[in-house]
Amino acid sequence: MATKKRTSPFVWAGFILIAGGLMITGGLGLSGTVRNVGKVGDKTVTALEYQGAMQQGLQQMRQMFGNTLTFAQFQQMGGEAMAREQLVQERALENEASRIGLSVGDLYVARQIQQISAFQGLTGGFSLETYRAALRQVGLAERQFEDAQRDAIASGLLSSAIAGDLTMPAIYAETLARFRGERRVITWAAVTAANVTTDIPAPTEEDLQAYHDSHPDVFTTPETRRVTYAALTPEMAAETIEVSEDEIRALYDQRIDSYIVPERRIVDRLTFNNDADATAALARIQSGEITFTDLANEMGFSLEEIDQGEMTEAALGEGGAAVFAAATGDTVGPVPSRFGPVLYRVNVDLAAEETPYDAVRDTLRNELAASRAGRVIAQEKASLTDLVAGGAQIEDIVNLSDLRSGTLDWQEGNTEGMAAYEPFRAAIAAAEIGAFPAIVDLPDGGIFVLRLDEIVPPRVQTLDEMRAYAEVMWRFQATQDAVATEAARLAEAVEGGATFEELGLTATTEPALTRSDVVAGTPYGTMTTAFTLDSGDVTTLSDQGTVVILRLDSIATADESNATYTADRDALAQTLNNSLAGDVMQAYGGAVRATTSVSFNETAVSSINTGL
Structure with a gap:
């Protein structure tokens, strides 16, 4: 049976590089002609490493601000600069390790690579075939990846030597713990x-x-800006677009698999080397000696790794009939598969689902109309450009286009109607009386022009009012x-x-x-x-x-014999030690960074950023 191995912290750099490359190369269309985008000391920064650093930084910021954060917003918030500087500092430490002659042998590098889970085969151990295939997929040569691993390990050793055993005086944590324990x-x-x-x-x-x-x-009213505007949003444009019943029905039929869902089962799966092992395992489960979950843990797998999700009878292949005949909680098998005999545990029984056409017709109609709204708006924008250039006023624009007019007395904090759009609010705040209208794009693809008619200054209302x-x-x-x-x-x-x-x-x-x-x-x-x-x-x-x-x-006063006090004191000591180590490494890394030359191919970097 397979046994899972712990991964040394020194190899995570390599794992992130592989995972980042697999994730990125599928969607960015990066040209293969540019391999390196920068140099830090004698160490190169590859295009894949730069991509991975940007993607990782973007994901971290999305965890704070939401998944809708775009790369352009990430750049505006300084995320790109921070991610690049982090990458530079890591390379600078690797360069410093090389400069002072700190390195590790091939055997140690090999052992660390063998612990990376991305390179494990079906048995749970290191697979040379999987390793080479993963590197090929992201365009890395074995020597290139192994050298990167060697640099990362040496940098880790250098960091440990600089700050690995630093500790704060015990009295510091004890004093804080007593203070907190009062x-x-x-x-x-x-x-x-x-x-x-x-x-x-x-x-x-x-x-x-x-x-x-x-x-x-x-009693003071805020400043009020009175504006007249003309706008065309995708929702407005969609209302005027004709969509035939045949087109709506065709889209429904195209997505029929999501509207007519067959009966399914949520199952877990364990794969064995042979029928004897699978049969013996089933017997242990049925006798009550061990549960399916405990058996998975014994084999070195977590519940996330054995979870197969929702499966139809057809998707289960030869095991489909047996699984669908079983009750929730039953274990079924052994069932043959291309990976070997398997046992299935049935977790949830999901009934078939059908969403009729009439229930989604209006939604599909609006979706089709919205997909064409962009073309309608683009056509309107082209003609609107000429109108604005010719000095047309808002009223003229409304008469000669499909844009809809409106007026608004806007005050700071108003986010209703068109003011729900941030560019619309920004345009009102920046508008000047007498200025010519300008076409402004909205985040959803819409457009608008506006005119500031009057600014009503703040006013203290009288007592009578x-x-x-x-x-x-x-x-x-x-x-x-x-x-x-x-x-x-x-x-x-x-x-x-x-x-x-x-x-x-x-x-x-x-x-x-x-x-x-x-x-x-x-x-x-x-x-x-x-x-x-x-x-x-x-x-x-x-x-x-x-x-x-x-x-x-x-x-x-704090009860120093209490277990809670002891745990708090120890946690404070660890936090303080980590903070001290972090401060020392920041100072050391900053000194190394200041004395290390850095250069980037900004054209290549810009190309990667555009892809992102």
Whole structure:
């Protein structure tokens, strides 16, 4: 049975290069005439390595900002520059290792390559045929890849020598752990308008005017930009496009496999060397000696590796009938396959599905129309270019084209209607009165032109215009002030020895809490304040309408015998050690980088970026 091997961290550079190459070369159309795009010291940067670095950087940024992030946006955000610099620093370290004569022998390189999972055969071990095929697929010679591995390993050895055993003094982590492990026991109670015993009088004219005058920002309207525009989006264009019933039916028939889905099973599969091994394994499962999952682990496979996903009866071949006759949870086999006898486990029974034509007709019609909308918009843009060049106004453009007109009083933050498009908002913000209209493209393929008609500056609205609102806001502020005053009075009473209950307050005593704990129902920063108090101190806190009385009941130092404290201290020590090693390597790498020559073929780089 196959046994899976752990992969040395030194070989990941090679694995990423292979994986990146397999992923990239299929979609970028990079010309084979350019092999190298740069040089760092005496080390070359190949086109594949540059592609891999860019793709990896793009994927990392997409994890933060979403999968819709384009490479152009990645460049605008500085991602390309960061990915290139990371690649340069890695090459600079490899160059430095070579300069000082640090390297490893062929046997060590071979052992590391044999651990790369991308080069494993069906038995789980290293396959020379798989290795050579993978390299051919990405256009790499064996010597080229092995030299890259040797450089990566030597660079890793250099990094380990520089920062591998660095540690921070133990007292650093212990001090931080004690700080984080301190506890406070608090009692708190909320004070609301219901606790206020005095009535709040109606505001006078002077009260309202004073509130209005002291809060001009509350009564100020933002700048308003009044625009007239003409636009044609794919959705607008699609509404005017005629699509025949035959065309819609043809698209439905073309996708019939997604609308009429046969019965399926979600199965796991284990492959064996011979029938005897498969039969023996089945017997162990059926006797209850071992589960299918445990058997997979014993053979060195994870659940992800044996999962076959959704399979039809036909796709299962000779095992189809047996699998489809089995119940969920059953193990079926042995079944012959081109890889050897297999056992199947049935995980989920999926019934056949059928989506009728009428259910998707409108969707298909809109899709067909949308696919043609681009041509319609392109034709309109061509004629629109001449109109704009001839000085046509928005009204003329609407009369002579399929663009639709509209007006908008736009304020910062408005994202409704056409303002949902960022280029539209940017064009309004940059527009000037009297300027000629300009054609602007939208991300979905649409176009628009606009004219700024008027800028209405910010204005403080008068009290008469906003009297009702001013009265509401004054009452709210007056109530908050009354609650704060009452909270201060009650807090003084608590500090003087009165209990929360005697004062008509509902108090909550929290268990011992740390600085990072959050107390629901209290203002933000409650625990930060608690850690500034002495035992028995009482104070009030308020935030966004919430007012509480807080009393510190007791102080507890960190329990250094507690397992949680020990784990936190050890984790802090590891984090600090890693940070120290990272800082040292950053300083060392920066020094190496500063003394290493770097050059790139910017034409080749631009070609790769265009493909991306």
